[in-house]
Amino acid sequence: MHERKRIEIVVERVRAAEVTDLLDRLGATGWTMLPVLAGRGRQGLRQGGDLSGVLDNVVILCITGEAVVARVMEAREELLGARPAIVSITDCTVLRADHF
Amino acid sequence: MHERKRIEIVVERVRAAEVTDLLDRLGATGWTMLPVLAGRGRQGLRQGGDLSGVLDNVVILCITGEAVVARVMEAREELLGARPAIVSITDCTVLRADHF
Amino acid sequence: MHERKRIEIVVERVRAAEVTDLLDRLGATGWTMLPVLAGRGRQGLRQGGDLSGVLDNVVILCITGEAVVARVMEAREELLGARPAIVSITDCTVLRADHF
Numbered sequence: 001m002h003e004r005k006r007i008e009i010v011v012e013r014v015r016a017a018e019v020t021d022l023l024d025r026l027g028a029t030g031w032t033m034l035p036v037l038a039g040r041g042r043q044g045l046r047q048g049g050d051l052s053g054v055l056d057n058v059v060i061l062c063i064t065g066e067a068v069v070a071r072v073m074e075a076r077e078e079l080l081g082a083r084p085a086i087v088s089i090t091d092c093t094v095l096r097a098d099h100f
Numbered sequence: 101m102h103e104r105k106r107i108e109i110v111v112e113r114v115r116a117a118e119v120t121d122l123l124d125r126l127g128a129t130g131w132t133m134l135p136v137l138a139g140r141g142r143q144g145l146r147q148g149g150d151l152s153g154v155l156d157n158v159v160i161l162c163i164t165g166e167a168v169v170a171r172v173m174e175a176r177e178e179l180l181g182a183r184p185a186i187v188s189i190t191d192c193t194v195l196r197a198d199h200f
Numbered sequence: 201m202h203e204r205k206r207i208e209i210v211v212e213r214v215r216a217a218e219v220t221d222l223l224d225r226l227g228a229t230g231w232t233m234l235p236v237l238a239g240r241g242r243q244g245l246r247q248g249g250d251l252s253g254v255l256d257n258v259v260i261l262c263i264t265g266e267a268v269v270a271r272v273m274e275a276r277e278e279l280l281g282a283r284p285a286i287v288s289i290t291d292c293t294v295l296r297a298d299h300f
Contacts, residue, residue, distance in 0.1 A: 001273070006208075006288055008106075008192075010132050010161075020240065030241035030286070032210050034134055034234055034259065037158060040120065041130035058237060059134065059161075061210075061259070063288050073101070076195050086130070088106055088163050088192040092208075092288040095276050108206075108292075110232050110261075134234055137258060140220065141230035159234065159261075173201070176295050186230070188206055188263050188292040 002097040005069045006061065010039070011085040013056040022079055023062050026071040029100055031062040043084055063092065063100055102197040105169045106161065110139070111185040113156040122179060123162050126171040129200055131162040143184055163192065163200055202297040205269045206261065209279075210239070210286040213256040222279060223262050226271040229300055231262040243284055263292065264300055 011019050016033060023031050036057040039046045046057060062068075069089060072079065079087065094100060111119050116133060123131050136157040139146045146157060162168075169189060172179065179187065194200060211219050216233060223231050236257040239246045246257060262268075269289060272279065279287065294300060 001289070004288065006290065008161075024240070030239065032239040032257065032259065032286075033237045035237050037133045037135050039130065039132040040124070057132065059132065061208075063286055073195065080196060086132075086163055087195040088104065089101070089194075090106065090190055090192045090290055092290045094289075095273065095287040096280060108261075137233045137235050139230065139232040140224070157232065159232065173295065180296060186232075186263055187295040188204065189201070189294075190206065190290055190292045 001093040004063050004065055004092055004094050004100050006063050006090045006092045008088050009060040009085055010057055013058045015083060016058045019060055026075060027068050028062050028064045031060055034059040041084055063094060065100055101193040104163050104165055104192055104194050104200050106163050106190045106192045108188050109160040109185055110157055113158045115183060116158045119160055127168050128162050128164045131160055134159040141184055165200055201293040204263050204265055204292055204294050204300050206263050206290045206292045208288050209260040210257055213258045215283055216258045219260055227268050228262050228264045231260055234259040241284055
């Protein structure tokens with residue numbers, strides 16, 4: 001077992017590509033994007049499925065190492081800015097070390 | 101980095117609003133609801149996509165602090181009751197402290 | 201609160217049943233499968249929604265105990281094989297002990 005970090009980001013779908021581009025640039029070897037049905041945050045309730053999709057959020061998962069997490073923290077202003085994004089980081093272990 | 105808790109709840113979609121209402125009442129500042137394709141648990145296999153939607157589950161994520169987690173534990177009977185819900189709690193850190 | 205493990209597996213949708221069958225066989229009492237919108241990994245960018253569905257991934261969550269995690273590690277060759285699966289494991293606590 002190999003220790004890694006799991007980064008989970010909740011962000012507006014229209015801004016998701018900015019986030020994944022940033023992860024790519026910071027050296028993440030991969031990420032996974034999940035759809036969101038609804039959410040509540042500072043901006044109030046968001047319900048997916050409106051025609052514009054502007055209100056939709058997504059969840060972006062990224063399993064990575066300490067080095068990328070350190071760069072994410074340094075790039076935190078770019079990542080968060082004025083954006084209503086939630087970034088949480090959890091310790092995890094992975095079965096295969098060579099992927100991350 | 102700021103230490104928080106990540107609550108993850110798997111619950112029937114028809115009961116999801118009860119859970120998010122409870123989180124709101126207990127002081128959570130937000131939550132995110134994700135769709136589920138399929139699952140297996142005590143009730144056997146559940147496959148999303150039936151017309152009624154009665155069998156659908158959702159996943160509710162909530163990043164919050166110790167105080168809300170303590171209240172969730174106190175309200176555990178209300179949260180779980182006889183419901184086939186799975187509630188798991190993980191330590192995490194967040195980039196922005198003021199949101200949770 | 202009871203200590204458990206949260207296993208999260210990102211795998212191709214066409215191979216998801218092999219993974220959930222393996223979890224069942226290894227003694228997991230349940231799992232939850234979530235849809236994925238897009239992802240990037242060793243195979244490059246994957247975008248859900250192609251007609252064949254061949255490129256789609258899913259996320260499989262499984263809350264379980266140490267014993268099942270040990271068996272998952274022993275069965276790692278079968279689980280991973282040549283498959284582009286990501287398996288990450290996180291410590292968690294659960295509200296209800298009897299389910300896992």
